[in-house]
Amino acid sequence: xxxxxxxxxxxxxxxxxxxxxxxxxxxxxxxxxxxxxxxxxxxxxxxxxxxxxxxxxxxxxxxxxxxxxxxxxxxxxxxxxxxxxxxxxxxxxxxxxxxxxxxxxxxxxxxxxxxxxxxxxxxxxxxxxxxxxxxxxxxxxxxxxxxxxxxxxxxxxxxxxxxxxxxxxxxxxxxx
Amino acid sequence: xxxxxxxxxxxxxxxxxxxxxxxxxxxxxxxxxxxxxxxxxxxxxxxxxxxxxxxxxxxxxxxxxxxxxxxxxxxxxxxxxxxxxxxxxxxxxxxxxxxxxxxxxxxxxxxxxxxxxxxxxxxxxxxxxxxxxxxxxxxxxxxxxxxxxxxxxxxxxxxxxxxxxxxxxxxxxxxxxxxxxxxxxxxxxxxxxxxxxxxxxxxxxxxxxxxxxxxxxxxxxxxxxxxxxxxxxxxxxxxxxxxxxxxxxxxxxxxxxxxxxxxxxxxxxxxxxxxxxxxxxxxxxxxxxxxxxxxxxxxxxxxxxxxxxxxxxxxxxxxxxxxxxxxxxxxxxxxxxxxxxxxxxxxxxxxxxxxxxxxxxxxxxxxxxxxxxxxxxxxxxxxxxxxxxxxxxxxxxxxxxxxxxxxxxxxxxxxxxxxxxxxxxxxxxxxxxxxxxxxxxxxxxxxxxxxxxx
Numbered sequence: 006x007x008x009x010x011x012x013x014x015x016x017x018x019x020x021x022x023x024x025x026x027x028x029x030x031x032x033x034x035x036x037x038x039x040x041x042x043x044x045x046x047x048x049x050x051x052x053x054x055x056x057x058x059x060x061x062x063x064x065x066x067x068x069x070x071x072x073x074x075x076x077x078x079x080x081x082x083x084x085x086x087x088x089x090x091x092x093x094x095x096x097x098x099x100x101x102x103x104x105x106x107x108x109x110x111x112x113x114x115x116x117x118x119x120x121x122x123x124x125x126x127x128x129x130x131x132x133x134x135x136x137x138x139x140x141x142x143x144x145x146x147x148x149x150x151x152x153x154x155x156x157x158x159x160x161x162x163x164x165x166x167x168x169x170x171x172x173x174x175x176x177x178x179x180x181x
Numbered sequence: 182x183x184x185x186x187x188x189x190x191x192x193x194x195x196x197x198x199x200x201x202x203x204x205x206x207x208x209x210x211x212x213x214x215x216x217x218x219x220x221x222x223x224x225x226x227x228x229x230x231x232x233x234x235x236x237x238x239x240x241x242x243x244x245x246x247x248x249x250x251x252x253x254x255x256x257x258x259x260x261x262x263x264x265x266x267x268x269x270x271x272x273x274x275x276x277x278x279x280x281x282x283x284x285x286x287x288x289x290x291x292x293x294x295x296x297x298x299x300x301x302x303x304x305x306x307x308x309x310x311x312x313x314x315x316x317x318x319x320x321x322x323x324x325x326x327x328x329x330x331x332x333x334x335x336x337x338x339x340x341x342x343x344x345x346x347x348x349x350x351x352x353x354x355x356x357x358x359x360x361x362x363x364x365x366x367x368x369x370x371x372x373x374x375x376x377x378x379x380x381x382x383x384x385x386x387x388x389x390x391x392x393x394x395x396x397x398x399x400x401x402x403x404x405x406x407x408x409x410x411x412x413x414x415x416x417x418x419x420x421x422x423x424x425x426x427x428x429x430x431x432x433x434x435x436x437x438x439x440x441x442x443x444x445x446x447x448x449x450x451x452x453x454x455x456x457x458x459x460x461x462x463x464x465x466x467x468x469x470x471x472x473x474x475x476x477x478x479x480x481x482x483x484x485x486x487x488x489x490x491x492x493x494x495x496x497x498x499x500x501x502x503x504x505x506x507x508x509x510x511x512x513x514x515x516x517x518x519x520x521x522x523x524x525x526x527x528x529x530x531x532x533x534x535x536x537x538x539x540x541x542x543x544x545x546x547x548x549x550x551x552x553x554x555x556x557x558x559x560x561x562x563x564x565x566x567x568x569x570x571x572x573x574x575x576x577x578x579x580x581x582x583x584x585x586x587x588x589x590x591x592x593x594x595x596x597x598x599x600x601x602x603x604x605x606x607x608x609x610x611x612x613x614x615x616x617x618x619x620x621x622x623x624x625x626x627x628x629x630x631x632x633x634x635x
Contacts, residue, residue, distance in 0.1 A: 020627065040393040043199065043369070044623040050397040058401040064409075082325060082334040091338045104343040104420055108350040111409050115354045119361065122402045123387070126395045128364065132388025141391050142369040144199030144623075 008153040011179045012038065013163055014137055015148040015172035020046045023146045026170035027052040030148070033166050035158065038151040041141040060118055060125075067117025068110045075109035076102060137178050148172070192286055192625055195469035199623050202470075206615045207370055209465050211378075214612055217464060222608045229601025235594020236311065244314050246591040252584035253574045257592040258308040260566040263421055264449070265305035265599065266348065267442075267562060270414055271450025272298025273355060276362075277410035280403065286478055288621040289470040293461060294454045295359040296614070300606040301453070302352045304599035309344075311595065340423035347420040351413055358406045361399070364389050365620040418446045425569065432512035432573035435500065441493035448486035448532070449562035451479050455555040457607065459548060461616060470617055473546055480545040483558065487536030490565075494533065508578065516572045520585060524568050531561020 015030075017023040023046065030037060031054070040049060050057075083089075084097040094101065123129065141147040150163060164175045197205070214222075238246050249256055272294040279287035313319045321328055323345045325335050335342050367386035371379055389395070422442035425433035455476065462471040501513040516525045535557045539545040544554075576583045610616070 041391045042393060042396060043203075043391060044365075044620040045396040045400050046393070046624075049393045053393055055394060055397055058398045060398055060401045061405055064405045078325065079337045082332075083337050087331055087333055091336060094338060098338055101338040104340075104416070104423075105337060105346045107412075107416060108343075108346040111354060111413050112350045115357060115406060115409050118402060118405055119357050122361075122398055126398055128387040128389065128395075130384040130387055134368075134388040134390040136372065136390060139372045142365070142372045142389075143203045 009151060009180070011152045012137065012177070013150045013152060013160065013167065014174075014176045014178050015150070015167035015170070016138065016140075016174040016176065017146040017148065017171060018144075018173050019171075020146065022171040023148070024048055024052055026148065026167075026172065029170045030150075030166055035150060035163055035166055036154045038149040038154065041137055041147040041149065043142050043144060043146070046146070060122055063121045064114045064118035068114030070117070071110040071113030072106055074113070075106040079105060135180060138176070149178075192289070192472070192474070193470055193622065194472055197469060197626065199626060202617075202619055202622050202626065203369055203373070205467065205470070206366075206617045206619050207373055209611070210370055210613060210615060211373070215464075218608065218612060222605070222612075225601055225604035225608055227601070228597055229605050232594050232596075232598025232601050235591045236307075236598050238591050239311050239595060240316065244312065246589060247595075248587050248589040248592050250584050250586070252577060252582050253571060253586040255574065256567075256571050256586045257588050257596065258312050259424075260563065260570055261596050261599065262305050262308040263442075263566045263570075264559075264563050265301045265308075265603075266421055267418065267446035267449045267566075268453045268559070269298040269301035269305070269351075269355075269450065270418060270443070270446035271454045272296070272301075273351075273410050273414040274447055274450065275454070276358065277407040277414065280407040281411060285625045286475055288625050289467075289617050290454065290458060290475060290479075291621070292359075292362065292614075292618045293457060293611075293616050295355060295362070296607065296610045297450075297453060297457060298355050299352065299359060300603050300610075302348065302355070303606070304603050306348060306352070307595070307599055307602070340420060340427050343420045344424060347417045351417045354406070354410060354413060358403075358410060361402060361406070362618055362621070363614065365391065365399070366615040366618065369619055370615065415443055418443045430573050430577075431506070431508040432501075432516070432569065434509075435497060437493055437496055437500070441490065441497075444486045444489035444493065445532075445562060445565060448483060448490055448536070449559055451482050451486070452555040452558035452562070455479055455483075455551055456559070459552045459555075461611060465611070465616065467617065470622065476548070476551055477545050480539045480551060483536050483554075484539045484545075487532060487558070491533035494529070511576075512573055515576055516568055519572065519576070521568065521572045521575070524564050525572070528561055528564035528568050531557050532565060535561065 015026065017026060020042075023040070023042075027037065027040065027049065031052070037053065040053065042049065079102040080097055083102075088096040090096075091098075137149050138145060138147045148167070150167075152160060152163075155163060167175045193202075235246075247256075247258065272291075275287050275294045276291040279291075310316045310319060313322065320326060323335065323342070325337075363385075364387050367382050368389035368391065371382040371386045374382055419439040419442070422438035426435060426438040428434060458471050458479075459476070462468050498513050501509045504510075516522075535554055538550070538554065544550045571586050575586055
């Protein structure tokens with residue numbers, strides 16, 4: 006069977022039921038494709054076994070880039086390219102360069118991190134998301150299970166596991 | 182696990198379910214605009230149009246249209262600039278600082294407060310841009326662009342240039358922070374819509390699907406952005422205060438300025454948030470989301486920051502006397518008893534006395550009193566900037582050049598223009614964007630709503 010086409014969906018009403026259900030379903034050997042929730046459910050990434058996001062590292066690296074660029078730019082312009090005496094200060098008046106350096110650090114860290122977030126999560130205005138259930142942005146938590154990924158188990162068995170884990174509905178969804 | 186306190190008031194009242202939250206917020210976007218909204222919008226747009234005459238006159242004729250003279254070279258423009266930037270600070274404080282402190286009550290007000298921040302910063306930026314006289318050349322004076330004078334670069338030793346970087350960074354980071362929060366809510370509206378609305382909100386929602394992995398990254402991004410925005414917001418008004426503090430003008434040359442300006446900014450910003458929220462909750466029937474608890478907590482922030490501002494006023498006066506510097510002492514005596522005494526005492530009454538009324542529980546839990554005092558505070562904060570700027574300049578070191586400042590009709594018109602701009606943008610936001618962060622409210626709903634908890 007082709008992957009990423011046919012799914013079984015478990016619909017959950019409550020975030021705490023969902024958290025238990027995810028652990029239960031995973032321990033029973035079913036591989037979960039992804040869980041779609043209307044709001045951030047704390048602890049969901051842990052029970053799903055996701056690794057911590059590395060976005061803070063990206064932010065730090067972009068921030069360092071901002072600091073370096075800002076200091077280099079100001080030193081080049083004020084000390085080397087066109088030195089002028091302003092207020093009797095040194096050409097390389099480092100304390101005076103700190104505010105702009107700070108601002109550019111923040112600017113690059115924020116934009117760099119958000120850029121990486123957009124790319125890694127495929128967020129763009131022309132993106133066509135696959136919506137498993139329209140209610141997943143309203144009030145339902147949707148657990149999607151790829152049938153092709155769980156060939157060792159009968160579909161009916163998976164549906165049974167979802168039901169007993171507290172799903173209020175168990176549906177099927179196929180994409181072209 | 183969510184823990185419910187038996188002592189604290191619930192954050193969302195009226196026993197709302199998750200679907201109720203979606204419905205209550207989305208229906209404002211989906212419904213036809215009401216007559217009240219049209220009237221409000223037309224008033225704002227009309228003010229904008231009238232103000233545009235003054236802006237056009239300034240650009241066409243030059244800065245001579247303003248009431249400035251050679252002694253007072255900075256007056257309404259910089260007063261309005263600092264006032265608008267200050268108002269913006271509350272939005273970032275609510276969305277970033279309260280996020281770091283895990284204050285869950287921020288969730289129902291952060292969206293609108295951040296929108297206010299963005300619009301207020303746009304209004305603020307109008308003044309320095311117009312004061313350039315030839316704004317179309319402004320990029321050469323404000324940004325380090327290569328030019329045919331050498332290149333002769335901009336002066337990185339000047340606080341005015343730091344301001345360019347601070348304000349533009351603040352604006353763009355706030356805009357990104359706000360938009361990231363809007364994406365999941367746009368997706369909610371997209372999934373309820375059909376036809377053209379589905380296409381528009383589909384593009385705005387950037388293909389959001391609510392996957393657990395994306396939420397995990399979203400949370401991580403929000404936390405880091407909050408961590409970046411917190412020192413950023415403090416740096417912005419610190420740098421604004423450097424515009425004055427690094428000069429040698431008596432009344433400006435004080436080290437107390439950065440903390441004093443930041444406190445004042447948060448003070449006026451929270452007052453503006455209250456003014457806008459009290460109207461929004463009433464017009465959009467959101468009393469269950471923006472509750473009396475929210476209003477009371479914001480009033481408490483006003484007491485604290487108002488008291489800091491009051492202490493700063495008294496400290497300034499004391500230090501002027503204690504310094505033994507005659508020019509400094511005169512500047513402060515002149516503020517309180519000189520020709521601008523009425524501005525000084527308006528500032529003292531509105532900023533020092535009026536927020537102290539909120540110690541009385543009856544006053545800080547009264548909608549009418551809060552609304553009235555929130556406007557009083559913003560009048561007071563406008564006078565604060567006017568007093569600091571104009572009274573320090575109008576009697577300078579050389580008594581033969583002492584002068585008075587009187588605003589011209591163009592000065593008033595440009596100020597009116599920014600009011601029109603601010604409210605036009607805010608009303609458009611309130612109609613077409615979800616005014617409450619639905620996803621975040623849903624995430625705190627379980628600990629606060631009877632119906633969901635079961």
